[in-house]
Amino acid sequence: MAKSIASEFTKGLWEEVPPFRLVLGLCPVLGVTTSMKNGIGMGLATTFVLLCSNILVSMLRNVIPAKVRIACFIIIIATFVIVVEQMMAAFAYTLFMDLGVFIPLIVVNCIVLGRAEAFASKNGILKSTADGLGVGLGFTWALGLLGAVRELIGTGSLKGDVFGLINWNFQNIFGSSFEPFGFAVQAPGAFVILGLLLCAMNLIPSK
Amino acid sequence: MGEMIKMVVVLTVLSVVSGGSLSWIKEFAGPKIENQVMNLVKGPAIRSMLSEADNDPVEDRFKIKDGDIERDIFVGVFDGVANTVVMESTASGFADKIGMVVAINMADETLRGVAVTTHKETPGLGAMAKNDPNFAAQFNGKSITAPFAVTNDGGKISALSGATITSRAVCTAVNNAVSSYNQLKPQLDEQIKAMGK
Secondary structure (H helix, E strand, C coil): HHHHHHHHHHHCCCCCHHHHHHHHCHHHHHHCCCCHHHHHHHHHHHHHHHHHHHHHHHHCCCCCCCCHHHHHHHHHHHHHHHHHHHHHHHHHHHHHHHHHHCCHHHHHHHHHHHHHHHHHCCHHHHHHHHHHHHHHHHHHEEEHHHHHHHHHHHCCCCEEEECEEEEEECCCCCCCCCCCCCHHHCCCHHHHHHHHHHHHHHHHCCC | CCCHHHHHHHHHHHHHHHHHHHHHHHHHHHHHHHHHHHHHHHHHHHHHCHHHCCCCCCCCEEEECCCCEEEEEEEEEEEEEEEEEEEEEECCCCCCCCEEEEEEEEECCEEEEEEEEEECCCCCCHHHHHCHHHHHHCCCCEEECCCEHHHHCCCCCCCCCCCCCHHHHHHHHHHHHHHHHHHHHHHHHHHHHHCCC
């Protein structure tokens, strides 16, 4: 039993990491990853919603009637999204402004609804917690990696913080002769770099 | 029939619990968000409008009762005389409300500056009301005796291209600020007398 909980957690981190393996939830993946900071912030916000909605849906899975389950899931998810939005505006306002409309859009993020429908509504609380945490953290590192690559190529630097807890600031990593490639931080660049990362992921065999 | 009732009950209970907890969250986060907006959005906008003032308008703010609501008033001191007040106002834009700060020079009743603080307008079109300094600059120095309107409506403000509704809303917000200024003028005069040297 313990082993399966651990495997529910780790599958989200590598085998089923949403943007790369499942190619799901691409709207925020392409939209907010102009910098590593925004990517990680968005990922953590999604993780919180995913974790809370998974736990609640799993707790209520025997109460929610099958015919209105999607409506119930949406109410639960939307509630947690507003909680995240309000908290982010109260404590991390600059990040809130950077992410803008993508925070309310977590409601319609197919990963969150997908985990509620496909996993949490059929499994116990412990498994659902592990699943939500794993998929959420997988989403976070994927967004962070994509954001880091785009920020590096697009600006030549990495700079930011996560809710003021961890700071990083690397200026001109490629030396002063590096010419920032602005294409990488624009929308078309997001597609190209996501494609290259997908390609790199597929070169590493999943077990 | 039993299933029907269960569906209704479950959905109702879920909605009530969700609505209740959200209103609690709003109460908890509201003042903190207001604080953040003051420090990071309104504060810089007001300071840049009144950059030549002798005092810090954000520090020297006070509240005035206007009917049931309390308004924040920011005061700018120029050459030792407190003659500029900044009013906040809103108007409905293309999407949601547009929040503005409007600086009025009380000595000659002209606008010293206007700035958009909060909005949800379309990026690249309506959002230019905040990002394009030339648009807001049209209001500078204009007398507040006549209401503001875009050229299409017979006024003097040239609208942002592709964003007439936003431009109209900005004019409306400025007019709202002016009318509440006129209404509160006696109280403002009294409050301000003490300021400056």
